[in-house]
Amino acid sequence: MTGLALHLRARRVPAALLAATASTATLWALWTANSDTPLISPLLAAPAILLAVTALSTTLGAADEELERTGAGRWWLRRSVHLAVALAVATGLLLITGVSDARFGPAGLVLRNAAGLLGLCALGAAAIGWQKAWVAPLAWTLATIVLDMAGQGDRLPALAWLVQPAGSRIAALVAAVLAVGGGAAYALRGCPGRTSCDPSVGA
Amino acid sequence: VTRALRIDLRRSSAAGIGLLLLALGLTVLLLMVDAEWYAGRWTMMAVHERSMLDLLWPLTLAAGAWQVGRDRRGRVGELFSSTSRPAWQRVASPALALVLTVSVAFLLLVAAGLTRVLPTASYFNPSAVGVAAVGLVALVAAALLGMAVGRLLPSPFTAPALAVAGFGVMIGPTLRNPLAERTGPAWEALTPALSPTSSDFLMVPGRVNAIQGIWLLALAVTGYLLLASVGRRQRIVAVLPVVLGAAIVIPMLPHGEWYQVSYVPDAGAQALACADGTPRVCVRQVHASLLPEVVGPARQALQRLSGLPEAPTSAVEQLDVDDPLAIAPLQPSTVGFSIWVDDSGRLGEPEYLDVELHDVGAGTDCPDDYPRGRAARRTAGFLLSGRPPVTGYGAEVDTLVADGHRAVSALPAGELRQRLSATRTALLACTGDPYAILTGAK
Numbered sequence: 001m002t003g004l005a006l007h008l009r010a011r012r013v014p015a016a017l018l019a020a021t022a023s024t025a026t027l028w029a030l031w032t033a034n035s036d037t038p039l040i041s042p043l044l045a046a047p048a049i050l051l052a053v054t055a056l057s058t059t060l061g062a063a064d065e066e067l068e069r070t071g072a073g074r075w076w077l078r079r080s081v082h083l084a085v086a087l088a089v090a091t092g093l094l095l096i097t098g099v100s101d102a103r104f105g106p107a108g109l110v111l112r113n114a115a116g117l118l119g120l121c122a123l124g125a126a127a128i129g130w131q132k133a134w135v136a137p138l139a140w141t142l143a144t145i146v147l148d149m150a151g152q153g154d155r156l157p158a159l160a161w162l163v164q165p166a167g168s169r170i171a172a173l174v175a176a177v178l179a180v181g182g183g184a185a186y187a188l189r190g191c192p193g194r195t196s197c198d199p200s201v202g203a
Numbered sequence: 204v205t206r207a208l209r210i211d212l213r214r215s216s217a218a219g220i221g222l223l224l225l226a227l228g229l230t231v232l233l234l235m236v237d238a239e240w241y242a243g244r245w246t247m248m249a250v251h252e253r254s255m256l257d258l259l260w261p262l263t264l265a266a267g268a269w270q271v272g273r274d275r276r277g278r279v280g281e282l283f284s285s286t287s288r289p290a291w292q293r294v295a296s297p298a299l300a301l302v303l304t305v306s307v308a309f310l311l312l313v314a315a316g317l318t319r320v321l322p323t324a325s326y327f328n329p330s331a332v333g334v335a336a337v338g339l340v341a342l343v344a345a346a347l348l349g350m351a352v353g354r355l356l357p358s359p360f361t362a363p364a365l366a367v368a369g370f371g372v373m374i375g376p377t378l379r380n381p382l383a384e385r386t387g388p389a390w391e392a393l394t395p396a397l398s399p400t401s402s403d404f405l406m407v408p409g410r411v412n413a414i415q416g417i418w419l420l421a422l423a424v425t426g427y428l429l430l431a432s433v434g435r436r437q438r439i440v441a442v443l444p445v446v447l448g449a450a451i452v453i454p455m456l457p458h459g460e461w462y463q464v465s466y467v468p469d470a471g472a473q474a475l476a477c478a479d480g481t482p483r484v485c486v487r488q489v490h491a492s493l494l495p496e497v498v499g500p501a502r503q504a505l506q507r508l509s510g511l512p513e514a515p516t517s518a519v520e521q522l523d524v525d526d527p528l529a530i531a532p533l534q535p536s537t538v539g540f541s542i543w544v545d546d547s548g549r550l551g552e553p554e555y556l557d558v559e560l561h562d563v564g565a566g567t568d569c570p571d572d573y574p575r576g577r578a579a580r581r582t583a584g585f586l587l588s589g590r591p592p593v594t595g596y597g598a599e600v601d602t603l604v605a606d607g608h609r610a611v612s613a614l615p616a617g618e619l620r621q622r623l624s625a626t627r628t629a630l631l632a633c634t635g636d637p638y639a640i641l642t643g644a645k
Contacts, residue, residue, distance in 0.1 A: 033381075058360060143258055
């Protein structure tokens with residue numbers, strides 16, 4: 001149990017959970033105050049999922065990766081479990097709004113988008129470090145909403161997968177590729193070593 | 204500072220951020236903004252550059268927040284604060300680096316737009332430069348404000364959360380919500396937002412550019428002062444420029460929907476540019492470079508229409524019908540037409556232009572005769588121009604045109620001529636059913 005507690009603390013999990021909960025609650029409250037429709041629009045669900053996932057993505061790396069790696073253990077397994085739990089937490093956080101009058105949903109859509117965005121975060125974390133993992137999901141999500149508001153979301157369904165209806169096959173495919181590819185890259189490689197914390201390397 | 208700036212440009216994330224913004228902007232420009240919406244037209248290019256800020260502005264906020272987190276991530280904040288330089292000098296170099304790269308990225312995007320504008324532009328309104336300049340100030344303000352927020356709320360989650368918040372502020376007023384209704388145009392005016400218009404004959408008034416420019420400049424100054432502030436007193440002073448900006452700008456706000464007050468008719472763009480010789484053929488100044496392509500088809504059409512009663516003797520480009528301006532009804536002596544521009548700034552959709560030029564009516568619908576009056580005019584247009592009917596006028600009109608064209612095209616020339624004359628008389632007087640007169644169909 002001590003090992004788990006130490007892992008969670010090393011990954012700043014309490015702060016991330018707080019941020020994810022606060023952002024979800026804020027967007028939920030915005031919808032509740034402004035709309036009587038019970039199902040929250042996918043245009044607001046997309047940033048909600050994005051924020052929950054990017055908050056959790058701050059737990060993907062340690063303060064000093066290289067130091068941690070000296071510890072013996074099956075890191076790929078630990079990282080995979082970490083990702084799976086993060087996905088469950090993000091999905092659960094959004095779906096728990098189902099008990100109120102305004103809810104994020106449907107469940108399949110939330111799971112698909114959370115999995116795809118978390119995969120993208122994981123890919124970013126493995127490539128450029130967990131501190132910058134939010135860049136690609138953020139840019140993609142905002143671009144999707146702009147695209148969709150310009151009425152061109154359906155023209156490019158693979159690009160605008162975030163706002164496709166729950167049954168969309170191509171959206172599910174894109175999300176699956178991102179989730180599996182990003183998850184695998186992160187599980188096998190982890191975050192890059194020195195760049196994240198060494199002052200001599202700059203930003 | 205120059206030396207520090209050079210190091211910052213080379214070593215910090217500023218250059219990467221500029222490249223990222225440029226790449227995203229170019230993607231938007233290629234994927235979402237059709238070049239035919241702005242090719243050859245300064246104002247349209249500027250407003251479409253501005254519409255890209257929906258995406259770039261929040262991302263620049265995030266970039267600022269990220270850039271300032273560097274000292275914290277490197278755990279050198281305490282070390283740097285022990286140097287014998289005031290805070291405003293220490294933040295100058297990273298702030299200037301980000302401002303520079305972000306500005307260059309935006310200017311390159313404008314340059315990319317200009318490659319479609321300059322070759323065929325025939326009309327320049329200086330207000331277009333103002334529109335683009337406000338976009339530049341907006342990005343500078345976002346960079347500095349992002350840095351200030353990143354410094355006041357140091358956390359790895361600040362940058363993405365700030366971007367989403369900024370995005371919400373920008374698109375919020377376009378979504379239906381009580382707050383937007385209460386604030387009226389103020390909310391939208393005080394963001395860098397500007398919805399693109401679809402009319403080539405409008406301009407953004409100087410007052411609108413001034414309102415947004417002054418406000419965003421105040422935001423930028425406050426951003427920098429907050430970034431450099433030490434202690435509560437300096438933070439209070441830092442907020443003053445924004446308060447002052449609001450005090451200047453809010454009384455200047457026009458009344459009404461922001462989308463409507465942010466555009467006014469552009470008399471220069473609407474001025475007529477006429478071809479030499481007779482019969483008279485004119486386009487509007489904003490489309491003057493297309494005049495040579497229009498003159499030939501227009502004169503040919505006038506000649507084909509010449510046998511009809513009260514035959515038209517000139518062809519003049521009309522202003523968009525859904526323009527806020529009241530449009531005077533056409534005289535029978537004039538054929539009205541509209542121009543579509545293609546993605547290289549040349550004349551687009553010549554077949555639609557040709558059919559409009561062969562309009563046997565007076566260019567506008569008679570009261571309550573849609574769709575049959577419109578269908579009669581289009582059917583006659585296809586008959587006279589000798590082009591096979593194309594669709595695109597709306598399902599009802601398209602069906603009527605296809606049926607009518609089939610029914611009439613087998614008629615002998617004399618009979619057809621007579622029916623066209625009778626149709627024109629009916630359309631000009633707005634009496635009877637012109638479609639039935641032309642095609643015989645009830």
